[in-house]
Amino acid sequence: MNIISSLATFVKNMYNAGLNQRNLVTLPFNFMLNFAPVFIWLSIFKHAGLIPIEIRPNIHSKFAFFADQFLFGDYWHELTVQLPDNTYKLFFWSFVSSFAFLLVFLICLPLAIWYYIYYVKHVNYNLLEWFANIFHYPRQRNQRPIHKKFRTIFIPFALPLFTFVVLNIDHFFAYQSDANFTKTKDLLAWFSYVILHLTAPILTAVYLYVFQPPGTLKCFGFALGLQNIAGVFTHLFIPMASPWFTHLYGINDTEHVNYTQEGFAAGLTRVDSHLGTHLNTKGFHMSPIVFGAVPSLHSAIAFQCFLFLISRSTSLKHRFASRENSTMNSNDFSTFKLSEEDSEDDADNNGVSMMGPNDLEMEPLSSVEPVDLLNERSSSPSSSLTVSSNERSASNSSRDVTNNNRNKKPLQFIRLYHEDMDFTNKWVFKIVNDGFVPKFWAILYIILQWWATMYLDHHYRFDLFVGVLYAVGSFIIINWFVLQPKVLKNWIHLRLGDKVDTRNEARTFGMRVFCGTKMEWFFDPLA
Structure with missing residues (x-):
């Protein structure tokens, strides 16, 4: 009976977490809306044969073949088979051109763009992952600069x-x-x-x-x-x-x-x-x-x-393991700061405004401390998010960062659950923790x-x-x-706690399903 009861509870949680204040009518509609571009693509592909042949463009039957050989190299000697005349010259030039393509467009050009963004323009956050220091960097006392991190370099450079x-x-x-x-x-x-x-x-x-x-x-x-x-x-x-x-x-x-x-x-x-x-x-x-x-x-x-x-x-993992274990969080530099104008928009709870590079600064500031669930809204969220314009500096020296850190309050994320360290430190979870x-x-x-x-x-x-x-x-x-x-x-x-969670979206689907259990932490991107 316990197994049946547990299974029934799990199914009920899945159902409620999936609906999440929607109903059986709006849920499919929401799904159709989210994947509407995919359905549009499938429809275009399926009906492509209805286009009259006389208005279709000419077919380029050779372009992809030559582009493949001369941009990536003729390792299969395809040019020898298809074009037996001047075989040696074509084979040689295929590797010359592929090396030039590799060096100029795949190495030098991305490297030049990376250098321009992070050394010339002095962008101090991950260009594609603005909150990388919150979601991806574990607790480390000495961290490399953001532009030298593997994650910043790999995508997209x-x-x-x-x-x-x-x-x-x-x-x-x-x-x-x-x-x-x-x-x-x-x-x-x-x-x-x-x-x-x-x-x-x-x-x-x-x-x-x-x-x-x-x-x-x-x-x-x-x-x-x-x-x-x-x-x-x-x-x-x-x-x-x-x-x-x-x-x-x-x-x-x-x-x-x-x-x-x-x-x-x-x-x-x-x-x-x-x-x-x-x-x-x-x-x-x-x-x-x-x-x-x-x-x-x-x-x-x-x-x-x-x-x-x-x-x-x-x-x-284990960021919010224990409120008493303050030493665990003392070395966590996963925090961020927003511009003054952006914080004012957010304070009105009118939605999230668009941000660009000039509106956002990402750099390690100070420790991140969880707060209790009862503290659903921090006493002064804007104070921990706002950065005045005169605090911004193009300098990346450690002295400037240290001085700024003294005047910053740590971001306090709401702790939505209690993590049982005896449970979460089991070897099976260590496989997936990273x-x-x-x-x-x-x-x-x-x-x-x-x-x-x-x-x-x-x-x-x-x-x-x-x-x-x-x-x-x-x-x-x-x-x-x-x-x-x-x-x-x-x-x-x-x-x-900056915004009122009226739609129960502070939790992921997995957190909603396992809410109140030992497994809730496992589905938290901030855990």
Whole structure:
């Protein structure tokens, strides 16, 4: 009976936490609204075949092939097969141009942008994660400057280099030859390209909904929709051929470069043979956009999942373990300060205003101390958030930071639960305390998906790289205009007691489900 009672209570909590002051009518409507851009993309893709052929643009059947060889290197000697004349010269220049592309656009240009932002303009916060010092940095007495932290450098400045290196490594293992094709590899590639392509965004959405502040999932849905809509319009206006087309008909083919050409499942035909079905073959024959190679939406969707998992998975545990354990919090520099004008807007509780680099300063100030749940509103929230204009300085010297810190009050987050240290210090929780699990699966998934896409001969490295650019662009737009200023900032103010939590949004979904239990801390991004 205890098991049945516990299960019934859990289901009831799930139901109440999911509705969260909504009803069964508004909840589906809210879901449809959050993922409206994704549905718009699917509708455009499905009905693309209705566009009259006579008004469609010319198909660029060679561009992706040459871009792949000369931007990433001809490691498979494809130029030798497709263009036997001047083979040596083409092979040599493919590596010269790829090295120049790597050095100029993937290393020097991002490095120059990073240097300009953090050394010339003296930006003293993470440009893409304004509250990184709250969500991501554990208690450390000596911390590196914000511009030298790995998180600041990796997203977005090191992402192009990371993509180039991983794509070429995957390319090596995806060589198109019968000797490289095995049943195990075929099924693994099918699982990633088909099954994970459908389920990974759903699993990412579940993670964001359960573990992250309300509104994060909506941002993920809009980021996916924005990149996919941009991608499908690129397919329609700048159609390009996939590698299977070149390998099947040759680079100089013109007979099959038309809109009546049927799609081809390429490497997935081997999977149909293994499984004794024709699902993949028939599915790709019916594709409404056959020449939709660039950008690869498989790559864009996978990379968007990667970006949200990497950026949102926190590594702060046991921050609020004990009110009496003041020494634990004495070294926690996870605090922030806002501009005077921004604080005045927030004090009115009229919503969260838009913020830019000039309105926000991020630097370690002083300790963060939790307050009791009974103290739902701090006595003077604006005093701990406001920074007067004369306190701002372009200097980054430690003396200035120290002097400013003496006049700053620590941010006091509301403690919504009591953490049992005997329970939370168990070895099983130590595995996940640093946010390693979502980061690990995000990296593994993107590596596997890129390999599977090339192994099945569906996309060039160039297609996958452009998909990454679409994902990063969409992520930056949604992150800058919605996630940081609207979602995360508002949620932090709720946890500070700055705003009245009328909609029970200070807790994540997981916190609401396990409210009052020993597991509530596990679902708190600030824990």
